[in-house]
Amino acid sequence: MTQSDAHANKNAPVPHSKIGILLVNLGTPSAPRFWPVRRFLKEFLSDRRVVDAPRIIWWPILQSILWLRPGRLAKKYAEIWNKTLNEGPLKSITRSQAEKLAAWIRAGGLEKHKPGRAADEVFIAWAMRYGEPGIGSAVKNLQAHGCARILVVPLYPQYAAATTASAYDKVFATLEHMQWDPAVRFAPPYFDDRAYIDVLATSLRAAISRLDFVPEMILVSFHGLPKAEIDKGDPYLDQCRETWRLLREDLRLGEDRCPISFQSRFGAKEWLQPYTDATVKRLAREGVKNLVVITPGFAADCLETLHEIAIENRAIFTENGGQNFALIPCLNDSELGMMVIFDLVAREIRGWI
Ligand SMILES: C=CC1=C(C)c2cc3[nH]c(cc4nc(cc5[nH]c(cc1n2)c(C)c5CCC(=O)O)C(CCC(=O)O)=C4C)c(C)c3C=C
Ligand SMILES: [Fe+2]
Ligand SMILES: [Fe+2]
Secondary structure, three states: OOHHHHHHHHOOOOOOOEEEEEEEEEEOOOOOOHHHHHHHHHHHHOOOOOOOOOHHHHHHHHHHHHHHHHHHHHHHHHHHOEOOOOEOHHHHHHHHHHHHHHHHHHOOOOOOOOOOOHHHHEEEEEEEEEOOOEHHHHHHHHHHOOEEEEEEEEOOOOOOHHHHHHHHHHHHHHHHOOOOOOEEEEOOOOOOOHHHHHHHHHHHHHHHHOOOOOOOEEEEEEEOOEHHHHHOOOOHHHHHHHHHHHHHHHHOOOOOOOOEEEEOOOOOOOEOOOEHHHHHHHHHHOOOOEEEEEOOOOOOOOHHHHHHHHHHHHHHHHHOOOOEEEEOOOOOOOHHHHHHHHHHHHHHOOOOO
């Protein structure tokens, strides 16, 4: 290289760096069959952020779960499977959320931050924490598209180490093995965001107005967590309770007409109480005939809403004397739901564009 080449090189324009936005949700098996479900459960339940037991104790328990659970679980997945796209609903909805976010940015959603430029500078990706498409390939895709700054948006309104922190871990574990260091930001949990609460209340009111019954109660059900996680300092319970309080404030409903509960208990340990299934049973037995359930902790419908609530808890309700039961859809990729994501992205990307 001559001296003038070196000089020319030094002054070469720096390649223009883009901003990547990575939407992340939990994940789902690749097919509703024994082996794909087993593979998914193995990856999920081997994560120390999810099960924090000494490996010597957990390993034999996990082995028995991995033989006993996938068969039953595969049947449940088959009942809620998106047959058009041949994938779990969580995956279809997350993809659509990413596509709608990209369309909004192309249509000028971020223009007030950078008129005329934002659409060319932002690249959208989406990933599942467990299963496919993984966070590893999404981060590599962002690198390939020239993103030097990445905003990761974990689609969990309430923080839990088992979900939010696990997404952080996976992003950094990926970067650890790449000779590449983009600037990374994580969107914070949005459990008390005004847009999120307003949209929850509006979508609930709209869904209720379309029902052919008037609910006596609205049960607010969040995914559970082992109680021990809260005792260790996880803010999850406080954040769920705050979402619940703000939603009730918006709806002008007291705790008696709008109770909270925690679903999807897994294993023998104590989880957050009251449990959703026990609450649904109790309400039915106490004479509640018309029940609506809303699940604000899930950004997208999935097995835990479409099967556990819409099928299993509905059966518990009617078998114990209840008559009308409805699950309010998650915010998903609805127009209102997307407003929550747009608002979050526009706020958290500030200063970058
Ligand atoms: C110790 C186990 C689990 C913890 C802790 C946990 C926390 C947790 N999970 C979600 C969101 C989802 N969980 C989903 C499924 C699911 N969760 C667990 C276990 C724990 N979750 C299992 C074993 C499964 C698989 C299904 C089953 O075996 O019952 C899903 C749905 C995935 C899908 O494919 O549709 C979601 C979403 C949150 C928000 C959370 C902590 C707050
Ligand atoms: Fe879970
Ligand atoms: Fe479950």
